Amino acid sequence: MIDFRSDTVTQPTIEMRRAMADAPVGDDVYGDDPTIAHLQRSAAERMGTEAALFCTSGTQANLLALMSHCGRGDEYICGLQAHNFKYEQGGAAVLGSIQPQPVVNQADGSLAIDDIRAVIKPDDVHFARTKLVSVENTIGGRVLPMNYWPAIQQLCHSQQLALHIDGARLFNASVQLGVDIQSITRHVDTFTICLSKGLAAPVGALLFGSKDFIQQATRIRKMLGGGWRQAGILAAAGQIAFDVMPERLSDDHVLAHYLAKRLTEIDEFEVDPLSVQTNMVYARCMQGRSRELQIYLQSRDILIFGGDPIRFVTHLDVNQASVDTLIKGIKDFYTRSI
Ligand SMILES: Cc1ncc(COP(=O)(O)O)c(C=O)c1O
Structure with a gap:
């Protein structure tokens, strides 16, 4: 997961x-x-x-x-x-x-x-x-x-x-x-x-x-x-x-910025990468389908909370490849839904 x-x-x-x-x-x-x-x-x-x-x-x-x-x-x-x-x-x-x-x-x-x-x-x-x-x-x-x-x-x-x-x-x-x-x-x-x-x-x-x-x-x-x-x-x-x-927390912050930046590639999301300060990224799911998205991602072994806004948190057990997998999962969700 x-x-x-x-x-x-x-x-x-x-x-x-x-x-x-x-x-x-x-x-x-x-x-x-x-x-x-x-x-x-x-x-x-x-x-x-x-x-x-x-x-x-x-x-x-x-x-x-x-x-x-x-x-x-x-x-x-x-x-x-x-x-x-x-x-x-x-x-x-x-x-x-x-x-x-x-x-x-x-x-x-x-x-x-x-x-x-x-x-x-x-x-x-x-x-x-x-x-x-x-x-x-x-x-x-x-x-x-x-x-x-x-x-x-x-x-x-x-x-x-x-x-x-x-x-x-x-x-x-x-x-x-x-x-x-x-x-x-x-x-x-x-x-x-x-x-x-x-x-x-x-x-x-x-x-x-x-x-x-x-x-x-x-x-x-x-x-x-x-x-x-x-x-x-x-x-x-x-x-x-x-x-x-504590020394490694800056890695989480850098990864959160990367995540926010990659989320801007998705039209259905509203996110301001400049608002990211530490290890949390808040993104609005414009179509209000965050719960559906949560269920879809879970079927691909990716866990998020389907709130509004969605909060993504970076930490020791995720890395750039995890973010790339997440972004692909979100893109596939919207492509599949068209
Ligand atoms: C700001 C803040 N304070 C306190 C807590 C409570 O910590 P715990 O879950 O260890 O009880 C949390 C938990 O997420 C938190 O975010």
Whole structure:
């Protein structure tokens, strides 16, 4: 199968599988797993934070962040398109009694500073207590501009709000900008990074922050049934994902540009190659036949999601030949349908 649905479909590399087999492990609830401890320590060091926490998923890492920053009756501000608002089952509200206050995402994916300011609640018995702003980077494949960070940091600081990044694909952002990841994260209090997307680990995400914050997140993770036992087996793959795999993300970005350019050969598609920033390409299927196309391509062992627009994602397990096969498949679909 050639799979363009997401970068979450990547298979662990041979090196990851070997490291998993050889990993020294222990009961991490007792703090006894050396492989998890090493991942958390080395990741925090590289990111310049006091501490890091190995989590099952990006969803869990986001939830722990929201529940550690906010208590019952508190509120966090986020984008209408934010993963932790739209695609995580409202976990913050369901499990944390935290009210989301969404604002519209701008065209570049950011939250306008004035929009955030307008929804921060004054201290008044009628209102939830605003505690946190959560932004996403990358968001829908777009990278938030570097000059955004001092502005949002300044706003949060002046309003005594914490600032969190859902950084599932934060390495993609740093690679695309050609900047060290710390030049982004030094502006925020906490952030996440997913190991199991473009970085190709089978499982896992990391949550970063201060020692106290991570201690609180660890307590909540245990409450939610997320206390690890001998999960060093997973952290061993995560370590390789974190140490080695960010370097190769630029390959995904180059391939996404190639894919977008080739899609322009197809009259039935509308795509702007200049809009591609990282590893995602969004294309409108002008005849609204994306579901039919999805079924046809599946019969040729090519997987896409048939939405509108269609999102194509490049990753470790696809290459230029996969894109060529995809384009041929799409062309054949339309030729056959005439
Ligand atoms: C921006 C973003 N945040 C969080 C997540 C959740 O990650 P997971 O699927 O590991 O729970 C995703 C998943 O695709 C994501 O795209």
